[in-house]
Amino acid sequence: MGLKENxxxxxxxxxxxxxxxxxxxxxxxxxxxxxxxxxxxxxxxxVGSIKHADVLLCTGSANKMTVPVIKRLYEQMPKPGFxxxxxxxxxxxxxxxxxxxxxxxxxEIIPVDAYIPGCPPKPExxxxxxxxxxxxxxxxxxxK
Amino acid sequence: MSDRATIPIGPxxxxxxxxxxxxxxxxxxxxxxxxxxIGYNHRGIEKLSESKSFDQSIFLVERICGICSSSHPxxxxxxxxxxxxxxxxxxxRFIRTITQELERIxxxxxxxxxxxxxxxxxxxxxxxxxxxxxxxDIMETVTGNRxxxxxxxxxxxxxxxxxxxxxxxxxxxxxxxxxTDMLKGAVLDDPVLHARLKGIGVLTREAAIDYSALGPTAxxxxxxxxxxxxxPYAAYDRVKFNVITQKEGDVFAKAVVRILELYESASIIRxxxxxxxxxxxxxxxxxxxxxxxxxxxxxxxxxxxHYVKSDGTNSPVRHKIRAPTYMNFxxxxxxxxxxxxSDATIIMAAxxxxxxxxxxxxxxxxxxxxxxxxxxxxxxxxxxxxxxxxKFGIK
Amino acid sequence: MTVDNxxxxxxxxFGDRILASDARSAKRLxxxxxxxxxxxxxxxxxxxLGLRFNIAxxxxxxxxxxxxxxxxxxxxxxxxxxxxxLKDKDNPHIDTITTVTRSAWWIEREIHELFGVEFDxxxxxxxxxxxxDWPKGxxxxxxNFVVPKRDSRKS
Numbered sequence: 001m002g003l004k005e006n007x008x009x010x011x012x013x014x015x016x017x018x019x020x021x022x023x024x025x026x027x028x029x030x031x032x033x034x035x036x037x038x039x040x041x042x043x044x045x046x047v048g049s050i051k052h053a054d055v056l057l058c059t060g061s062a063n064k065m066t067v068p069v070i071k072r073l074y075e076q077m078p079k080p081g082f083x084x085x086x087x088x089x090x091x092x093x094x095x096x097x098x099x100x101x102x103x104x105x106x107x108e109i110i111p112v113d114a115y116i117p118g119c120p121p122k123p124e125x126x127x128x129x130x131x132x133x134x135x136x137x138x139x140x141x142x143x144k
Numbered sequence: 145m146s147d148r149a150t151i152p153i154g155p156x157x158x159x160x161x162x163x164x165x166x167x168x169x170x171x172x173x174x175x176x177x178x179x180x181x182i183g184y185n186h187r188g189i190e191k192l193s194e195s196k197s198f199d200q201s202i203f204l205v206e207r208i209c210g211i212c213s214s215s216h217p218x219x220x221x222x223x224x225x226x227x228x229x230x231x232x233x234x235x236x237r238f239i240r241t242i243t244q245e246l247e248r249i250x251x252x253x254x255x256x257x258x259x260x261x262x263x264x265x266x267x268x269x270x271x272x273x274x275x276x277x278x279x280x281d282i283m284e285t286v287t288g289n290r291x292x293x294x295x296x297x298x299x300x301x302x303x304x305x306x307x308x309x310x311x312x313x314x315x316x317x318x319x320x321x322x323x324t325d326m327l328k329g330a331v332l333d334d335p336v337l338h339a340r341l342k343g344i345g346v347l348t349r350e351a352a353i354d355y356s357a358l359g360p361t362a363x364x365x366x367x368x369x370x371x372x373x374x375x376p377y378a379a380y381d382r383v384k385f386n387v388i389t390q391k392e393g394d395v396f397a398k399a400v401v402r403i404l405e406l407y408e409s410a411s412i413i414r415x416x417x418x419x420x421x422x423x424x425x426x427x428x429x430x431x432x433x434x435x436x437x438x439x440x441x442x443x444x445x446x447x448x449x450h451y452v453k454s455d456g457t458n459s460p461v462r463h464k465i466r467a468p469t470y471m472n473f474x475x476x477x478x479x480x481x482x483x484x485x486s487d488a489t490i491i492m493a494a495x496x497x498x499x500x501x502x503x504x505x506x507x508x509x510x511x512x513x514x515x516x517x518x519x520x521x522x523x524x525x526x527x528x529x530x531x532x533x534x535k536f537g538i539k
Numbered sequence: 540m541t542v543d544n545x546x547x548x549x550x551x552x553f554g555d556r557i558l559a560s561d562a563r564s565a566k567r568l569x570x571x572x573x574x575x576x577x578x579x580x581x582x583x584x585x586x587x588l589g590l591r592f593n594i595a596x597x598x599x600x601x602x603x604x605x606x607x608x609x610x611x612x613x614x615x616x617x618x619x620x621x622x623x624x625l626k627d628k629d630n631p632h633i634d635t636i637t638t639v640t641r642s643a644w645w646i647e648r649e650i651h652e653l654f655g656v657e658f659d660x661x662x663x664x665x666x667x668x669x670x671x672d673w674p675k676g677x678x679x680x681x682x683n684f685v686v687p688k689r690d691s692r693k694s
Contacts, residue, residue, distance in 0.1 A: 020185045024210030024291045027254070034273040065184050065670045095204055098195065099188035100679050100686045101669070120210070120291055186668040191679055191686065226567070356592045356642035369591070374613040375566070438567060438609065438618050451596050451609070464596035464607075466646075471594075474644055 011043035015053035015077070019070055019106070021060030024120040025087040029057065037123045044130070055082045056110075061089040061096040064103050074110040085112045086126075088119040166476070166492075173484045178477045193463035198224055198298060198432055198454075201463060205450075206292050209467060211254065214240075214247040215443035216450070216465070217296040222377055222439025223450040224298045230429045232378075236300035238420040240378035243287065243295050244441070245409040245416075249320070250279040251444035252402045255496050256327065259399065262489045263340065264526030268331070275323045278316045285309055300426035310417050317410050324406050331403060339532045341396040345479040345491035348393060355475045358468040359446025360401040361495050365393035371442035383415040395494040402496070432456070443468055445496050469497045486524035542568050542617050545588070549619075552583060566617050574623040574633045577608070581621070581636040584610045590619060592636075595646045597654040599681045600624075604631045604654055625656065632657035653680040 018026050032039040033046065047053050050073045062070060074083070085106045088094035096102045106112055116129045169177040189208060193201045205216040218240055225232065232240075253276040260268030280290040286305055287293035295301055305313075331337060347357065352365040362369055370387040372380040388404045390397035434456040441448045446468030453462040472495045480491050540548070542562045549570060550557060556579075558571040572580055584590045593609035603626040610619045625631035635658040636643045647658045648667040655678040658664070666673070678684060 020187060022207045022210045024207070024213070027210055027291070031273065034277075035270055036274060036277050060185075061187060063184065063187055065186070095207060096187045096189075096192065098686055098688050099192050100684070101186050101188040119207070122290060181665075181667075183666075183668040183670065188679065188686075191684075195686075195688075226564075229564070353591075354641050356640065369613050375611075375616040375618075436569075438620070440611075440618075447593075449593055449609070451607070453598060462596070462598045464594070466594040470645060471642060474641065 011045070012055055013045055013047045013053050014055045014057050015047055015050045016057045017059070017070065017073060019058060019060035019066040020063035021087070021089055025059035025089070028120045028123055028126065029059070029086070032123045032126055037127065039127065042130070050076045051078065053077055053081065055084060057084050057086055058090050058106055059086045061093040061102045062104065062106050062109060063101050067103050067109055070106070070109050082114070083110055083112045084114045084116060086116050087121055088117060091115045091117055094119060168480070168485070168488060170485055175480050175483055175485065175488065178480060190463055190465060193460055195459065197458045198460065201460060202296060202298070203294065205465065206294065208465065210291055211251045212247070212443040212445065212448060212467065213292050214243045214295065215441045215448045218244065218378065219439040219441040219448045219450040220452070221296050221298050222441070223437045223452040224432060224439070226437030226439055227435040227452065227454055228433050230299050231427055232300055233424045233427055235304070235420055235423040236425045237379040237382070238416045239301045239305055239425065240296065241380060241383070242305065242413050242416050243293060244378065245412045246279055246283055248409045248444045249406055250276050250283070252406055253279070255402060256331065259490065259493050262493055262522055262525050263337070264529045272327060275320065275327070278320060282313050282316055285312060297426065299429040300424070304425050313417065314414070317413060321407070321410055328403050332400065336529065336533050336536055336538060338396065340529050341399065341490070342392070342394055344395045344487050345483060345494055346392065346394045347475050347479050351475065351478045352393070355478065356471050357475050358471050359442070359444070360398055360405070361446065361472045361475060363387065363389045364397035364401045366391045371440050371447045375440050377441060379416060382419060383412050385412050395490055398494045445469055446472060469495070473497060485521065486528045489521050489525045540612060540615055540617070542566065545612060545617060545619060548588065553580060568617060568619045569622060570619065571622045574625055577621070577623050578634050578636055578639060581608060581639045584619065585640050588612070592640050592642045593618065595643065595650060597650045597656060597680065599654065602626060603628055604656060606633060606650065606656065608636070631655065632659055634659050635661040637661060652678070654678050655681070
């Protein structure tokens with residue numbers, strides 16, 4: 001059980017990238033930080049620079065102009081790092097898979113560790129996903 | 145010779161990092177020129193629509209922009225209905241109007257929050273986003289989802305508003321109005337905000353007309369246009385409302401227009417719920433004959449325009465979509481030249497760009513070296529507000 | 540002005556420079572013109588009659604590339620669409636209307652890169668939406684540009 005999985009069970013610094021999304025997912029992510037859902041009480045903090053991030057949270061269908069940006073940011077993320085593909089677009093390009101301007105799905109550009117499906121995923125789904133993820137990692141730790 | 149430098153203004157969304165888009169060229173602190181390059185959100189939707197059926201394109205256009213998730217489908221449905229004069233039943237018209245106005249409220253609240261963040265009023269940000277939640281709850285109750293409602297179809301709406309939901313909506317609207325009063329007082333009567341925002345980023349009436357500016361951006365510059373009144377659609381000709389305009393054209397005027405529109409929207413929703421009668425919600429059209437149609441709707445940011453051409457098959461031959469920010473964005477060039485770098489983010493925000501239309505601003509120096517990032521520009525903006533607060537002796 | 544008033548004014552001013560007209564409904568007017576007349580008619584509608592420029596749209600049709608210019612008369616809710624057909628698909632070009640209104644700045648750039656139409660006299664023909672490495676001479680919104688359907692799990 002590596003360092004990578006370990007970081008998710010403490011305070012998590014998340015860097016949010018939108019690679020060509022309709023912004024519904026981005027708004028729902030920001031919503032998670034507002035008083036009603038308040039992710040910050042779990043120690044989850046959005047950071048402004050990839051160099052401080054543990055997790056890269058990527059929304060959007062990775063259109064061709066953003067592909068080099070995604071790769072560059074992934075390289076700059078301090079390792080071990082974790083990548084979460086957020087929303088239908090992040091997971092598989094969603095409705096936009098047949099467009100001339102969307103390239104590959106995110107997991108063919110950078111390695112993805114988790115997917116949160118939905119269009120957009122509700123804040124409850126995001127919190128549920130993170131809790132599930134943390135639970136799974138702790139269970140793995142306990143089984144060793 | 146003064147030192148000309150280009151400054152990258154980071155993303156409009158404070159928490160995103162994406163490559164350059166708007167280039168601001170500065171001399172010292174003042175912006176002297178602006179250049180733009182977009183495309184980071186270009187998903188080829190118009191071409192995609194040609195390979196979808198008419199019904200499927202409604203779902204596609206919902207996802208053009210998260211916040212105009214009701215305006216685009218309504219305009220698209222209207223364009224298709226315009227091809228052959230499909231009539232929409234009365235009850236469906238009222239339901240369309242209600243979803244439009246709810247969307248307007250939640251979009252303006254979102255804007256107030258973000259503008260607050262850029263100015264350093266993080267309480268306003270948290271407050272207004274918290275008060276957005278009851279509106280999202282109403283949306284979820286009525287349509288089944290907080291965003292991306294899948295409510296509209298050609299010829300009507302997909303789902304009805306149940307009778308038991310009506311009193312729920314009215315109660316939450318009442319709560320919302322009380323909170324809006326507080327927000328209005330806090331924002332519009334604050335002397336710091338007057339000093340910070342008045343006279344900044346002025347868009348003259350002539351420029352607003354020349355750039356065909358839309359929505360609150362135009363109305364704040366004394367251009368009296370509103371699709372709801374001028375090209376009535378859904379049930380807007382069956383309700384009474386005021387079109388809010390301001391004369392100054394500065395950032396403060398744009399804020400006033402949006403805040404006062406919140407009250408109009410609440411009033412329209414009440415009138416709709418009151419006037420709505422029982423009846424069908426779908427006229428169930430069968431085929432779309434060859435022809436062309438145009439549909440327009442008033443999104444929170446301005447007019448949304450859809451043109452659809454049909455050849456009698458089940459897919460559009462051509463589907464042209466124009467979002468309001470497409471016309472408003474170029475006015476940024478007009479309003480930011482001559483202003484200081486610390487005001488650039490709030491001037492951009494005042495147009496209320498759809499994030500997905502916005503992308504980002506960048507300022508680089510003569511050798512293309514990044515001078516300031518997004519966070520730096522937001523920080524500059526927040527610092528300027530703090531200086532004004534100190535001058536007023538407010539903590 | 541109603542749709543009939545607008546049609547009458549346009550017909551009186553432009554006479555047989557109007558190829559065809561169609562008052563399709565109380566709120567929609569379609570007017571066909573020669574491409575060479577676009578600046579004059581745009582100036583008349585925008586500056587003299589005070590219509591608002593909505594947007595322009597291109598259509599790749601059998602006859603040629605159609606450019607539709609949509610103008611809005613807000614006081615009575617009428618939309619006037621001016622259609623110009625560029626018959627030479629290998630070299631479609633039309634005068635820019637940015638001299639009449641700056642609001643056509645972006646849409647002309649967009650139609651240029653998505654359809655390959657040249658806007659004569661335009662000061663800014665840089666691409667707006669497509670990536671810098673997009674192949675030259677490939678115009679996505681033309682009918683001969685076909686995007687193959689993809690398997691959703693492969694690129």
